[in-house]
Amino acid sequence: MAQQPPEKETPPPCGNELNADAAHPADRAEQLEQLSLAEQMCVLRHLPADEAAEALAELDGQVARDVLENMDADDAARILSEMWPDDAVDVLDEVDEGHRDVLLNSMTPEDALELRALLTFDPDTAAGVMNTEIILVNSDASVDDAILQIRSELEDKEMPYYVYVVDSMDKLVGVLSLRDLMLSKPGTQVRDAVGKQDLITVSFDADKSEVARILGHYNFLCLPVVDREGHLMGVVTHDDVIDILQDEASADMLGMVGAGQTEDVDTPWLTSVRMRLPWLVINMLNSAMSAFIVYMFEGNIAQMALLAVLMPMVANQAGNTGQQALAVMIRQLATEKFDRRKAWFAVLREAKIGILTGMIMGMLACFSIMLLTDNLLLGAVMGSALLLDMILGAVAGGSIPLILRALGRDPAQASSIFLTALTDGAGFFIFLSLAGLFLLT
Amino acid sequence: MAQQPPEKETPPPCGNELNADAAHPADRAEQLEQLSLAEQMCVLRHLPADEAAEALAELDGQVARDVLENMDADDAARILSEMWPDDAVDVLDEVDEGHRDVLLNSMTPEDALELRALLTFDPDTAAGVMNTEIILVNSDASVDDAILQIRSELEDKEMPYYVYVVDSMDKLVGVLSLRDLMLSKPGTQVRDAVGKQDLITVSFDADKSEVARILGHYNFLCLPVVDREGHLMGVVTHDDVIDILQDEASADMLGMVGAGQTEDVDTPWLTSVRMRLPWLVINMLNSAMSAFIVYMFEGNIAQMALLAVLMPMVANQAGNTGQQALAVMIRQLATEKFDRRKAWFAVLREAKIGILTGMIMGMLACFSIMLLTDNLLLGAVMGSALLLDMILGAVAGGSIPLILRALGRDPAQASSIFLTALTDGAGFFIFLSLAGLFLLT
Numbered sequence: 001m002a003q004q005p006p007e008k009e010t011p012p013p014c015g016n017e018l019n020a021d022a023a024h025p026a027d028r029a030e031q032l033e034q035l036s037l038a039e040q041m042c043v044l045r046h047l048p049a050d051e052a053a054e055a056l057a058e059l060d061g062q063v064a065r066d067v068l069e070n071m072d073a074d075d076a077a078r079i080l081s082e083m084w085p086d087d088a089v090d091v092l093d094e095v096d097e098g099h100r101d102v103l104l105n106s107m108t109p110e111d112a113l114e115l116r117a118l119l120t121f122d123p124d125t126a127a128g129v130m131n132t133e134i135i136l137v138n139s140d141a142s143v144d145d146a147i148l149q150i151r152s153e154l155e156d157k158e159m160p161y162y163v164y165v166v167d168s169m170d171k172l173v174g175v176l177s178l179r180d181l182m183l184s185k186p187g188t189q190v191r192d193a194v195g196k197q198d199l200i201t202v203s204f205d206a207d208k209s210e211v212a213r214i215l216g217h218y219n220f221l222c223l224p225v226v227d228r229e230g231h232l233m234g235v236v237t238h239d240d241v242i243d244i245l246q247d248e249a250s251a252d253m254l255g256m257v258g259a260g261q262t263e264d265v266d267t268p269w270l271t272s273v274r275m276r277l278p279w280l281v282i283n284m285l286n287s288a289m290s291a292f293i294v295y296m297f298e299g300n301i302a303q304m305a306l307l308a309v310l311m312p313m314v315a316n317q318a319g320n321t322g323q324q325a326l327a328v329m330i331r332q333l334a335t336e337k338f339d340r341r342k343a344w345f346a347v348l349r350e351a352k353i354g355i356l357t358g359m360i361m362g363m364l365a366c367f368s369i370m371l372l373t374d375n376l377l378l379g380a381v382m383g384s385a386l387l388l389d390m391i392l393g394a395v396a397g398g399s400i401p402l403i404l405r406a407l408g409r410d411p412a413q414a415s416s417i418f419l420t421a422l423t424d425g426a427g428f429f430i431f432l433s434l435a436g437l438f439l440l441t
Numbered sequence: 442m443a444q445q446p447p448e449k450e451t452p453p454p455c456g457n458e459l460n461a462d463a464a465h466p467a468d469r470a471e472q473l474e475q476l477s478l479a480e481q482m483c484v485l486r487h488l489p490a491d492e493a494a495e496a497l498a499e500l501d502g503q504v505a506r507d508v509l510e511n512m513d514a515d516d517a518a519r520i521l522s523e524m525w526p527d528d529a530v531d532v533l534d535e536v537d538e539g540h541r542d543v544l545l546n547s548m549t550p551e552d553a554l555e556l557r558a559l560l561t562f563d564p565d566t567a568a569g570v571m572n573t574e575i576i577l578v579n580s581d582a583s584v585d586d587a588i589l590q591i592r593s594e595l596e597d598k599e600m601p602y603y604v605y606v607v608d609s610m611d612k613l614v615g616v617l618s619l620r621d622l623m624l625s626k627p628g629t630q631v632r633d634a635v636g637k638q639d640l641i642t643v644s645f646d647a648d649k650s651e652v653a654r655i656l657g658h659y660n661f662l663c664l665p666v667v668d669r670e671g672h673l674m675g676v677v678t679h680d681d682v683i684d685i686l687q688d689e690a691s692a693d694m695l696g697m698v699g700a701g702q703t704e705d706v707d708t709p710w711l712t713s714v715r716m717r718l719p720w721l722v723i724n725m726l727n728s729a730m731s732a733f734i735v736y737m738f739e740g741n742i743a744q745m746a747l748l749a750v751l752m753p754m755v756a757n758q759a760g761n762t763g764q765q766a767l768a769v770m771i772r773q774l775a776t777e778k779f780d781r782r783k784a785w786f787a788v789l790r791e792a793k794i795g796i797l798t799g800m801i802m803g804m805l806a807c808f809s810i811m812l813l814t815d816n817l818l819l820g821a822v823m824g825s826a827l828l829l830d831m832i833l834g835a836v837a838g839g840s841i842p843l844i845l846r847a848l849g850r851d852p853a854q855a856s857s858i859f860l861t862a863l864t865d866g867a868g869f870f871i872f873l874s875l876a877g878l879f880l881l882t
Contacts (some may be wrong), residue, residue: 239660249690250772259765265787308749323698331691346706429623
């Protein structure tokens with residue numbers, strides 16, 4: 001965590017000196033990612049185990065997996081033992097199941113036992129991202145004993161900013177910051193230093209995005225994770241939450257348009273094709289439905305080809321309006337607790353925005369077309385279709401994430417694709433049928 | 442920061458008891474937001490100033506502004522003085538400039554001076570979000586003196602997890618965690634405890650998204666902010682970064698579709714209309730250009746109305762392909778340092794994905810149309826147009842954020858609107874001109 005000077009060491013004979021200057025594990029990991037697999041393994045083998053562990057924890061998941069699967073199992077186990085358990089579990093989650101067992105069997109039984117327990121949790125839950133190396137203090141102890149205990153345990157624990165106070169049944173009764181402890185009068189009992197706290201904790205099976213929301217809401221450094229009986233299982237720390245927030249923001253944006261939620265520019269391109277193709281096919285089927293609507297009005301278009309010119313403008317404009325509403329709603333669901341009443345008020349708000357912007361854009365379109373074509377009725381049809389489709393787009397954009405969430409799905413997933421299907425289909429239908437009623441005989 | 446028990450107090454006579462149970466400022470703020478302005482002001486006036494300050498810091502910006510602008514200036518100044526300077530500046534940034542002066546003049550000259558200095562910084566830079574209440578330790582002091590100093594300053598400072606070590610010229614020479622200090626042998630000089638550090642700092646005028654990226658990269662709790670000469674100005678803390686990340690993720694998604702980057706469901710709807718309308722107009726002009734392309738081929742459509750049925754499918758599919766590339770690239774730019782070479786490799790990757798998905802979707806479309814219409818040539822024209830437009834969409838989706846960034850603009854801003862203009866216009870042109878060449882006489 002702290003900014004430590006690089007320790008002196010003889011550079012490993014791995015055919016490069018990239019790593020010699022890297023002061024921080026995150027930078028060393030970035031440099032490692034530039035090397036070949038053989039060089040990566042060589043560098044990691046020659047680093048002190050604790051530094052190798054820190055670097056491995058920072059490596060991209062797929063790079064770390066390749067290294068662990070190809071390295072000598074004993075070397076790998078030695079590095080894994082030095083990692084914080086939550087980081088080790090993150091890496092092991094990537095490794096092929098068979099090889100994971102080989103690695104775990106090469107570790108000491110205690111280390112393996114702890115990691116196996118952590119590996120059973122869903123990596124998308126609080127328990128899947130929590131850290132188990134925490135300082136527990138008994139509520140009967142004195143503040144002075146607690147400080148002594150902390151000083152003796154300090155080296156083994158990741159971030160002793162808080163100590164967790166438990167009763168004789170190991171249930172969490174309170175949280176003290178180092179600062180609280182240092183400000184307590186000598187001789188005070190830990191129980192009295194805790195006082196009566198409104199404990200804010202999270203259940204072990206809570207979704208990790210919920211964990212991030214709570215920690216962000218309260219500006220905590222760590223959030224205790226408890227089981228159903230209130231026993232402390234571990235803590236989620238602020239740096240895990242920063243990772244979760246970055247992942248969630250990406251997942252929202254990528255999911256909205258039907259890309260793979262875990263994609264980045266390092267994803268193998270064929271993997272990206274496999275993740276995106278199903279949504280492209282769904283999009284194609286959606287747009288085939290819109291095309292069928294146009295096909296029903298083929299006769300109208302044959303009579304007046306100008307309709308085909310204006311038709312995409314209606315759909316495009318309503319699509320854009322809807323996406324604006326969609327983006328606002330998806331982000332709101334990602335950052336805030338959101339009760340049902342407030343959610344539907346937000347849809348109403350989008351509807352009002354849709355009506356006003358629809359009226360403005362509709363009138364603009366109406367006048368422009370009247371000026372360009374001298375066809376007053378065509379302008380009126382275009383303007384009305386635009387207004388109606390934009391209102392629909394705004395309401396749909398606001399509702400789709402809420403509906404997806406109510407169905408137990410990710411509110412962002414493919415929402416843009418569903419929205420476009422709706423605004424395209426409805427836009428074509430409204431415009432072409434109004435045109436059929438008022439413009440053609 | 443710590444989870445403190447609520448202090449006992451007589452509930453204020455404000456016609457509600459909502460706030461009596463709120464243990465945490467963030468929860469109290471959430472409850473305050475449900476009240477009328479008069480009730481909000483009454484509750485804040487009756488709270489102890491430090492608690493009112495904490496609650497005010499957590500309030501939504503627009504709510505906080507209304508409270509400050511309507512409250513008695515002396516009451517408001519009393520609360521502002523109790524806030525951490527970075528929080529006070531955030532709130533004051535929202536207040537009308539004239540009233541801001543009134544409030545500052547009601548504070549003590551020292552407090553006002555500090556806030557006025559902070560208010561000069563751009564709120565989107567490191568200096569605009571930094572905290573100035575930090576613990577400075579001279580490098581000549583002993584570790585024991587430093588610990589004594591920290592214990593005496595602890596109550597005034599926001600988060601003493603690190604102490605900042607400066608030389609006699611006030612230049613930053615190192616950072617020590619509380620943990621480092623507690624582990625140092627008594628009698629050690631602070632200078633020796635620091636050793637030789639590779640200092641990771643950020644310049645005061647760095648963009649706040651860059652600050653978030655660096656802090657997230659190194660998993661730091663705080664990042665020191667320095668001026669051009671290396672003097673320490675303040676620190677940005679992990680909780681600020683969590684706020685920045687949530688804001689940036691929202692700004693990316695909202696900006697992409699041309700909504701206001703700071704919009705949420707609490708934004709007054711007319712404000713939203715004002716923020717979205719310019720982009721809707723630009724979108725309309727873009728789609729008018731696409732419509733003009735269709736208009737050039739009006740004769741073709743009059744001959745074969747089926748073209749108008751298929752034409753939107755080409756544009757829609759290429760638009761979706763492009764948005765997938767766009768989302769990947771925007772998120773990558775948001776979370777990682779990204780050199781020019783790697784960026785264009787990422788565009789190449791999108792091009793490959795576009796070619797393969799384009800070939801697959803093109804063939805699907807080609808065969809479906811041949812089956813449905815028995816028109817082999819129409820299928821071939823549709824398939825080729827789809828392939829070409831999807832490749833264009835993928836390359837454009839990958840490039841637009843890079844181009845916007847190279848132009849010094851936000852890589853997300855309106856990117857989806859530009860992309861759709863391109864895929865629509867090109868899709869119509871390619872499809873209708875291929876149809877003109879091969880299908881019509």
